[in-house]
Amino acid sequence: xxGSDPTYLMGTDAQGRDLLSxxxxxxxxxxxxxxxxxxxxxxLGVCFGLLAGYLGGRVDAFLMxxxxxxxxxSTLMVAIVVGALFKAIFGGGTFSDYAVPLLVLxxxxxxxxxxxxxxxxxxxxxxxxxxVDAARVMGLPSRRIMFRHILPNTLSPIxxxxxxxxANAIISEAALSFLGLxxxxxxxxxxxxxxxxFDYLQSGSxxxxxxPGLVLVVLVLVINLLGDWLRDVLNxxxxxx
Amino acid sequence: MSxxxxxxxxxxxxxxxxxxxxxxDVCFSLDRGERLGIVGESGAGKSVAAFSLxxxxxxxxxxxxxxxxxxxxxxxxxSDRKLRKVRGHRMSMIFQDPMMTxxxxxxxxxxxxxxxxxxxxxxxREARSISLNKLQQVQxxxxxxxxxQYPHELSGGMRQRVIIAIALLLDPDIIIADEPTTxxxxxxxxxxxxxxxxxxxxxxxxxILITHDLGVVSQVTQRMLVMYAGRVIEQGPTREIINxxxxxxxxxxxxxxxxxxxxxxRLNQIPGSMPSLSNLPSGCAxxxxxxxxxxxxxxxxxxxxxxxxxxxxxxxxxxxxxxxAEMIESERIPAEEQD
Numbered sequence: 366x367x368g369s370d371p372t373y374l375m376g377t378d379a380q381g382r383d384l385l386s387x388x389x390x391x392x393x394x395x396x397x398x399x400x401x402x403x404x405x406x407x408x409l410g411v412c413f414g415l416l417a418g419y420l421g422g423r424v425d426a427f428l429m430x431x432x433x434x435x436x437x438x439s440t441l442m443v444a445i446v447v448g449a450l451f452k453a454i455f456g457g458g459t460f461s462d463y464a465v466p467l468l469v470l471x472x473x474x475x476x477x478x479x480x481x482x483x484x485x486x487x488x489x490x491x492x493x494x495x496x497v498d499a500a501r502v503m504g505l506p507s508r509r510i511m512f513r514h515i516l517p518n519t520l521s522p523i524x525x526x527x528x529x530x531x532a533n534a535i536i537s538e539a540a541l542s543f544l545g546l547x548x549x550x551x552x553x554x555x556x557x558x559x560x561x562x563f564d565y566l567q568s569g570s571x572x573x574x575x576x577p578g579l580v581l582v583v584l585v586l587v588i589n590l591l592g593d594w595l596r597d598v599l600n601x602x603x604x605x606x
Numbered sequence: 607m608s609x610x611x612x613x614x615x616x617x618x619x620x621x622x623x624x625x626x627x628x629x630x631d632v633c634f635s636l637d638r639g640e641r642l643g644i645v646g647e648s649g650a651g652k653s654v655a656a657f658s659l660x661x662x663x664x665x666x667x668x669x670x671x672x673x674x675x676x677x678x679x680x681x682x683x684x685s686d687r688k689l690r691k692v693r694g695h696r697m698s699m700i701f702q703d704p705m706m707t708x709x710x711x712x713x714x715x716x717x718x719x720x721x722x723x724x725x726x727x728x729x730x731r732e733a734r735s736i737s738l739n740k741l742q743q744v745q746x747x748x749x750x751x752x753x754x755q756y757p758h759e760l761s762g763g764m765r766q767r768v769i770i771a772i773a774l775l776l777d778p779d780i781i782i783a784d785e786p787t788t789x790x791x792x793x794x795x796x797x798x799x800x801x802x803x804x805x806x807x808x809x810x811x812x813x814i815l816i817t818h819d820l821g822v823v824s825q826v827t828q829r830m831l832v833m834y835a836g837r838v839i840e841q842g843p844t845r846e847i848i849n850x851x852x853x854x855x856x857x858x859x860x861x862x863x864x865x866x867x868x869x870x871x872r873l874n875q876i877p878g879s880m881p882s883l884s885n886l887p888s889g890c891a892x893x894x895x896x897x898x899x900x901x902x903x904x905x906x907x908x909x910x911x912x913x914x915x916x917x918x919x920x921x922x923x924x925x926x927x928x929x930x931a932e933m934i935e936s937e938r939i940p941a942e943e944q945d
Contacts, residue, residue, distance in 0.1 A: 422665075494706055495702075495703060495706035495707045496706060496707055496709040496710070498701065498707075499699070499707045499708070499709075499769075500709070500720075501662055501693070502660060502662065502693055502694060502698065502699040503693065503694035503698070503724060503772070504689075504690040504691065504693035504694035504695055504721075504724050504725060505690075505694075505720060505721075509720070509724070513712075514709050517711040517712070518709070518711055
């Protein structure tokens with residue numbers, strides 16, 4: 366642990382790794398998990414939302430109750446249960462090998478209802494429009510109408526919540542890693558770096574926690590600002606030619 | 607045997623307070639290449655009739671009875687897969703508002719391709735050439751460029767032309783046009799109707815024209831139905847009905863045309879408004895608004911109040927009215943005399 370050697374701009378961590386390069390690697394892991402989890406959420410959420418909105422009736426009721434149930438578990442709780450089960454069944458070694466896909470899966474499963482609800486609401490609004498009737502009159506099958514005709518019309522809210530969800534997923538990952546349920550120290554993410562430095566905070570090595578923490582804040586802020594900007598760009602009413 | 611035979615079609619909407627009957631006992635037929643007008647006030651069931659032909663009534667509506675035979679095939683109760691082969695392919699539909707009917711996020715070419723690919727196995731290049739050909743037929747300026755444009759880049763009249771081109775894409779036998787010109791301005795209306803008429807004649811396509819515009823009906827169609835509160839109340843050759851309407855409601859509609867009023871005076875109108883379908887008057891649904899009833903004597907008036915009128919034939923026309931039946935029996939009073 367060194368805070369003063371000019372070779373290592375941001376010092377080194379408890380294992381003697383250069384903090385700057387560790388943060389860069391860590392940010393990569395965080396981003397992969399963030400985008401991966403959002404891709405997973407979006408796939409599940411968009412499919413369920415389309416089905417619920419377009420088919421309506423019992424399918425709708427079933428999927429939306431499922432979403433309600435899912436939302437009543439917090440992401441952390443799902444992660445703790447799934448992570449603990451995985452560790453218990455396959456052992457800690459396998460867990461660290463599959464930590465990234467597993468976190469993607471956990472965060473993806475925990476947050477899909479956000480998408481499903483947004484998509485369902487947009488589909489309900491689109492379904493009443495005449496172009497959907499026209500597509501049915503053309504004799505197109507429901508699947509095609511859902512994915513080819515309705516989905517593209519619901520994309521702008523999907524894009525906007527995606528950015529928020531990427532930021533959320535990165536925070537979730539950091540929180541899980543901080544709690545020791547996420548990335549192992551051998552594959553550091555921002556969250557596990559913050560955690561690894563936390564033990565040394567009292568002994569004066571503040572940089573191991575503080576710098577990844579700041580990077581996390583900036584990363585999330587940047588993604589949220591991107592989302593804001595995207596919302597303005599995609600909103601035709603705010604467009605000032 | 608006609609191309610399309612609709613018999614005793616009964617469509618209901620299952621609402622909380624019980625079923626509402628949107629169509630009752632609707633019968634009509636259409637021959638190949640024939641043009642039929644369906645006329646009536648808003649809420650008379652015109653659009654429901656059109657949608658039920660393609661079995662596309664949205665819930666909570668359902669077809670409760672009757673038959674729709676199209677080219678010797680019963681459409682009611684047909685599986686969804688088989689129905690899809692009829693929709694778009696054999697029967698296509700043109701909607702009221704060209705601003706809404708095209709998908710805003712797909713180019714014209716993509717939408718035409720979608721329709722073609724849903725029914726035929728063809729390459730994109732072939733589809734493009736068919737689409738181009740149809741766009742040329744609807745006389746759209748620079749058709750090639752239109753294929754790659756989005757609907758918002760076209761004007762209302764051009765969009766309606768595109769929609770007609772899409773309706774013609776698979777050379778259907780019947781086109782159902784649900785108030786195709788209502789959303790357009792008057793000069794474009796005439797152009798679009800003339801185009802539709804020309805294309806239907808050229809390709810021998812049957813047309814079911816749903817409208818409340820008697821002027822359009824009289825120009826375009828050969829036969830017409832007048833609907834009131836979910837029933838057909840008069841039907842026959844368009845010219846005869848327009849010139850000599852039998853049913854008091856049809857007479858009222860024709861009298862209400864601005865052309866029929868003397869300049870400067872108030873326009874004629876039918877007193878009252880269409881009854882709610884969930885609470886129809888007994889007997890003839892039109893009797894509370896009917897000017898004949900007021901002048902009828904007791905027993906006749908009773909019939910209007912109590913009994914649903916049957917169709918009576920006079921010449922080539924049929925009208926469902928007790929008074930008309932009476933008049934035919936007692937050597938009809940000419941329609942002009944009533945006012």
